[in-house]
Amino acid sequence: MAAPLVEFKDLCIDAVDPHRVGPWWAERLGLRFEAFDDGDGVLRGERPGETIWLNRVPEPKSVKHRVHLDLSAHDLELFATSPQLSEHGQFPWTVFEDPEGGEFCVFVVEPHHSTGLKDVVVDAADPERIAHWWGDIWGVRAQDGDGYSHLDGVPGAPVESFDFVPVPEPKAVKNRIHWDVRLLPEATLDDLVERGAQVLRPRDDEIQWTVMADPEGNEFCVFERD
Numbered sequence: 038m039a040a041p042l043v044e045f046k047d048l049c050i051d052a053v054d055p056h057r058v059g060p061w062w063a064e065r066l067g068l069r070f071e072a073f074d075d076g077d078g079v080l081r082g083e084r085p086g087e088t089i090w091l092n093r094v095p096e097p098k099s100v101k102h103r104v105h106l107d108l109s110a111h112d113l114e115l116f117a118t119s120p121q122l123s124e125h126g127q128f129p130w131t132v133f134e135d136p137e138g139g140e141f142c143v144f145v146v147e148p149h150h151s152t153g154l155k156d157v158v159v160d161a162a163d164p165e166r167i168a169h170w171w172g173d174i175w176g177v178r179a180q181d182g183d184g185y186s187h188l189d190g191v192p193g194a195p196v197e198s199f200d201f202v203p204v205p206e207p208k209a210v211k212n213r214i215h216w217d218v219r220l221l222p223e224a225t226l227d228d229l230v231e232r233g234a235q236v237l238r239p240r241d242d243e244i245q246w247t248v249m250a251d252p253e254g255n256e257f258c259v260f261e262r263d
Contacts, residue, residue: 039174043259044193044221045191045192045218047085047088049090049091049092050092050214052091053093055076059080062089067153086194098139098213100210101160102213102214103160105141105142106155106156107142107196108143108155110146111152120133122140129144130143142158155197156197157194157196157199157200163203165179166252168186168199168201170251171201173232174232175188175192176192177190177191208254212256217257217258217260218259219260221262234249236249
């Protein structure tokens with residue numbers, strides 16, 4: 038495995054109305070919502086890695102989420118008013134839509150299990166390749182099998198796993214869910230480019246991070262160390 042380059046920082050969700058969807062997500066994830074005057078918002082937990090930024094965007098959801106969240110819950114009561122996309126018993130999980138139509142999945146767990154955010158799931162043309170790519174830059178060994186690849190225990194991440202699953206359709210639009218990372222000491226943006234990442238927008242006077250894409254085009258933001 039190559040030397041890791043980044044560490045997990047936080048998750049980000051695009052929304053037309055963060056002040057509407059923020060409290061909704063907060064209740065279902067067990068987090069606190071803070072609204073900002075510019076229309077954005079943030080969900081916070083007890084640890085920095087639980088932070089989820091809600092970024093206001095003009096465009097509504099137009100295609101199936103290529104990155105979605107899995108949640109765990111003791112029952113489906115909190116989701117009773119959410120549109121349900123899967124039939125009861127169709128999968129070991131239930132597929133719902135959030136208030137802006139974004140797909141997410143809920144796993145019902147035993148009472149002794151914790152609830153809230155469970156996994157980040159990424160559609161992929163080549164799950165094994167992209168899982169190993171992220172595993173290399175995070176320093177986490179990818180595991181393959183059962184038709185998908187996954188990264189368990191990414192340091193600092195508020196999820197059990199990042200799961201990469203095969204889909205036939207190519208990526209068509211900007212992902213509405215992405216994650217931020219921070220460069221490790223001695224690592225550089227050029228190192229990420231050499232590993233196969235692409236710079237989409239350099240850091241400038243408006244943003245204090247660099248927007249990049251992984252080899253399958255999934256956007257992520259890179260923060261340099263102070």
